[in-house]
Amino acid sequence: MTKRLWELLALHWSGEISTEEKTELDKLLLEHPGDWLRTGQLEQLSFKKIPAAEEDAHTDALIDKVMGTVTAEPSLTGKSSRKKFLHAYKYQLSVAIAMLGITAMLTFVYLYRQHPGYKIVSTDAGMKTKIRLSDGSIIWLNAGSTLRYPEKLDKAKREVYLSGEAYFDIKQAPNRPFIIHAQKMDIRVLGTAFNVRSYKDEDFEETAVISGAVEVTATDERKVMKVMPNQKVILRKTINDHTGTNNSIAGSGNKEQTKIERQPLSVLSSTDTIHVMETAWMNNQLIFRNESLLALSLRLERWYGVKINIENQQLATLRFSGRADNISIEKLLEVLQNIQPFNYSIQDDIVTIK
Structure with a gap:
C-alpha cells in the first residue's frame, strides 16, 4: 500500500x-x-x-x-x-x-446458497453480514462464520445451526423457543440478545448474554445452565490423559473433555462499563487481553483475510494485550513486536512469524 x-x-x-x-x-x-x-x-x-x-x-x-x-x-x-x-x-x-x-x-452471491429446506449464509474473512429472519429476529454474523436456518420457521420452535460467531437479537414468541445448535452446546431462548462464539479452530465456545436470559446445554456433559444478563458460559476443550492430567494435546488413549466456566462479561474499561469485549467485533473493534499469539493469530486471520504461520512454537505461547482499530496487519505486527520481540515476513497475504 x-x-x-x-x-x-x-x-x-x-x-x-x-x-x-x-x-x-x-x-x-x-x-x-x-x-x-x-x-x-x-x-x-x-x-x-x-x-x-x-x-x-x-x-x-x-x-x-x-x-x-x-x-x-x-x-x-x-x-x-x-x-x-x-x-x-x-x-x-x-x-x-x-x-x-x-x-x-451489494450482492455477494458466494455468501448465500441453498440447502434442501434451509438457507445457508457464510461470511469470508474480513466480512460480516446481517440476517433478518421471517419472525423479525435479527442475526449479525461475524467473519469466518456460517449460519444454517430453515426457509420457513417451524410453528412450534425455531432452530438454527451456527459455526463461528454471531450476535442474536431474538423476537419474543411465547411457546416458540429459539434454539441455536453450536459444536458442543445448544442455546435455548424465548426472546433476548446474546452473543455466541463457536469457531472450530478454537479450543473453547462461549455464550454471552446482553439482555434477557438463555438456557445453555453442554451436549457432551448433559448439563443445563441458565445464564443471566452480563454473564457468560465458557466451554473449554481439554484432554484428560490416563494420569488424570488435563492437557491441550490429544494422544493415544487420551479423552477429550469439556471444562465449564461462568464469568461476568468483560467491560472495555473503568470509564466505559456499558460496552463489553464480547460484542466489540460488531463495532469493528479488535480487542485482546492476555491472549496467546497462537489464539490471536486465528482471530487476525479472520479479521484481515490472511494466513498466519508461526514457525517457532515458543513464540506461539507469548501473550499480548491491546486494542487495534483501523490499522493494517503490518502496523499491528509492528506494535506487537514492541511488546514481545519476534520477526515476521509477509508475502501474498501469508504472514510468517519466526
Whole structure:
C-alpha cells in the first residue's frame, strides 16, 4: 500500500478529506481494491442482499459506471464485453463498488446458497453480514462464520445451526423457543440478545448474554445452565490423559473433555462499563487481553483475510494485550513486536512469524 493511499485514508477516516482528495482516493481504491481488504476496513461497510431477479439490472448499471471510471476503451463497450469484464473482475468490482459508495446494496452471491429446506449464509474473512429472519429476529454474523436456518420457521420452535460467531437479537414468541445448535452446546431462548462464539479452530465456545436470559446445554456433559444478563458460559476443550492430567494435546488413549466456566462479561474499561469485549467485533473493534499469539493469530486471520504461520512454537505461547482499530496487519505486527520481540515476513497475504 502506497504512502499516498495511507494519507488519503487517514483524511477520510478523520472526515477532513476534500472533494479533490476524495476523487483521488476513489481512483486509487478502484485500481487496488485488495489494499482495502488488507487494512481490515471492509468490515465497516454495510451489505444488504437484493433479490436475484434484480441482480442483473444492478450489475449492468454498476459495470457501466465503473467501466466509465476504469477505462474508455471501445473494446470494453457493449453487453457481451460487459459480461466478459464481469467474469474476469467480479470480485475486484464488488469491493471497489462498495468502497466508492456507488450503491448501498451489494450482492455477494458466494455468501448465500441453498440447502434442501434451509438457507445457508457464510461470511469470508474480513466480512460480516446481517440476517433478518421471517419472525423479525435479527442475526449479525461475524467473519469466518456460517449460519444454517430453515426457509420457513417451524410453528412450534425455531432452530438454527451456527459455526463461528454471531450476535442474536431474538423476537419474543411465547411457546416458540429459539434454539441455536453450536459444536458442543445448544442455546435455548424465548426472546433476548446474546452473543455466541463457536469457531472450530478454537479450543473453547462461549455464550454471552446482553439482555434477557438463555438456557445453555453442554451436549457432551448433559448439563443445563441458565445464564443471566452480563454473564457468560465458557466451554473449554481439554484432554484428560490416563494420569488424570488435563492437557491441550490429544494422544493415544487420551479423552477429550469439556471444562465449564461462568464469568461476568468483560467491560472495555473503568470509564466505559456499558460496552463489553464480547460484542466489540460488531463495532469493528479488535480487542485482546492476555491472549496467546497462537489464539490471536486465528482471530487476525479472520479479521484481515490472511494466513498466519508461526514457525517457532515458543513464540506461539507469548501473550499480548491491546486494542487495534483501523490499522493494517503490518502496523499491528509492528506494535506487537514492541511488546514481545519476534520477526515476521509477509508475502501474498501469508504472514510468517519466526
